[in-house]
Amino acid sequence: MTAGGQDNRDKAQRVTMATVGRIAGVSQVTVSRALSDPSKVAPGTLRRIRAAVDATGFVPNALAGALASRRSHLVSALVPSIANLTYAAMIHAFGSSLRDAGYQMLLSETGASPEAEEHAVRLHLSRRPDAMMLTGVTHSAGARRALIGADIPVVELWDISESPVDFCVGFSHAEAGRAAAEFAVAQGYRRAAVIYADDERARRRKAAFASRFAALTGAEVADSPLHGAASLGAGRAGLSALLDGPGLGGGGVVFCSSDVAAQGALAEAQARGLSVPRDVAVIGFGDQDFAVDTVPPLTTVRVDRERLGRLAAQQLLARIEGTGTTETKYDLGFELIARASA
Amino acid sequence: MTAGGQDNRDKAQRVTMATVGRIAGVSQVTVSRALSDPSKVAPGTLRRIRAAVDATGFVPNALAGALASRRSHLVSALVPSIANLTYAAMIHAFGSSLRDAGYQMLLSETGASPEAEEHAVRLHLSRRPDAMMLTGVTHSAGARRALIGADIPVVELWDISESPVDFCVGFSHAEAGRAAAEFAVAQGYRRAAVIYADDERARRRKAAFASRFAALTGAEVADSPLHGAASLGAGRAGLSALLDGPGLGGGGVVFCSSDVAAQGALAEAQARGLSVPRDVAVIGFGDQDFAVDTVPPLTTVRVDRERLGRLAAQQLLARIEGTGTTETKYDLGFELIARASA
DNA sequence: GTGAAAGCGCTAACAT
């Protein structure tokens, strides 16, 4: 009745591998082996150890394990925002792939600024992740230096670059903008405008769209920058400004930097009693799951976010295991999906 | 030229506090002190240490620090899905509050099953978080046991219970359903239906709505369960099934388990040329940012997700520091927002 | 198949 009751009065007595071993009648190392590679331990021993684990509710200390083995089984992921639907499916796929391989994702938001990102990079590196994922290809010099010094695989996701820190998985945002412009012209539109979020990649798509559209038609492209994140309301306001201004007087097509903004444009048109695409046409970006169900269904640029996330994770894992390639750029492209809104 | 060049041929030479100390001419502990509490170190020493840190690109090893101090400055967060907008703002607020206090959030998705959650709980506990956040109040017995054994503060968010593992921050889903029913009846609706996602809390809101509406009007409430996650398409399909079935023949009001589903119902009504709320009225749930911008603006149940997330983080942090209360339930309530859709 | 010893890079006492 007093068994072992002597020294658990202070703090909750910590259960370690040594505790489990004592109960199972083996040493601490054997417990370690039983948990990490059961085949290295005799069946009977294994049974006793497992019983002791259950009896004590032992939870291994991954901190100590990582410190000793220099493998944390942690992969860092830095994204501008987790509330942004644009990245959600990609992060989900990335995280799932990691989990399937026995890794955990340490996710943080960095906002839009490179300085905040650099701070987050350092913070994450202090946890000794086995690899890191960054969004986009623009990073501060300090962040690049820290990353290189960490000597771990690093993937830059959602964009491509000729000089990644390590390797990148994404697509060309400029090409996507150009493709949208070419589609718009092919559809017969001769007036165009852009509604875009305040985001570096969105600006690149916008610039490419505008210059390509102008080159093809000679028409200048009006634009309406969104303040803050893309949202239904921001999209509505964007189209509203365009419609009330000189840019889109006689109708035309509006290229939006996200499907959410495009959905807002659709709502604004609906509220004004305008017919889409007759009075104003809308092209989105991203092909979110809802794009097919809007009224009318949204013409948009599809990016396979699941595949981006999965490939990034796979390549990272391969490099962690040392079986990776030396490829530095994976361009997964995009696809223009013509539905009814443009 | 050959300075220190002797033993960095194998793997990248690890920079530790000892390395930094050697360069700065102090011992390893002094480096530790300089970094954790600069006031404990002489100004000159501090300068030399900082110079050495910069020169070497030293990044502290938080694994070792956590192991030695038994404080990881890590807080676990388990949510059903990160792609679900319902939780996004709450997680964001939760994570931001933690970051401001010097903690990092270790976020994982658990899906809907308690078994998957239990597995995630164990995995997270192995990282020795200083606290943990769980979504909802339904957990497996094993998960509860592990959590209690871990002896850390645990908050259950987004719902309330009389017997939380530690404490909970949320609101009553049943009351929210009842409030929606009362509002619907007060608006004069005598026929109602529910579109709901396959989620325990959504089912509770639906059941409470249905029984209250029936009690008040004598009318039975039809329902349309969504398969899988709520989405625009699922909401459209939900209303479609209701409209084509017997349940909502002569019009009435539809209570949706999320604003996204409600937005889908709006889209379906629009596609069918139905007027909202005249032909069919719609009540959402959540008051997402877009609810005010739909056409017509969405009548919905507001839940202050930011406040939920912030309060959960604050209480967790207070308990970590030992300054917390022993309160076990924070009911933050909800508010019915009457706009134009019902 | 199992154990003993060393050490991962820090922090927490306790000196001085």
Add this chain to the structure above:
DNA sequence: ATGTTAGCGCTTTCAC
């Protein structure tokens, strides 16, 4: 103000 000594709870290496 700074250093010394002991761990934290594991994995790795080498013995047996």
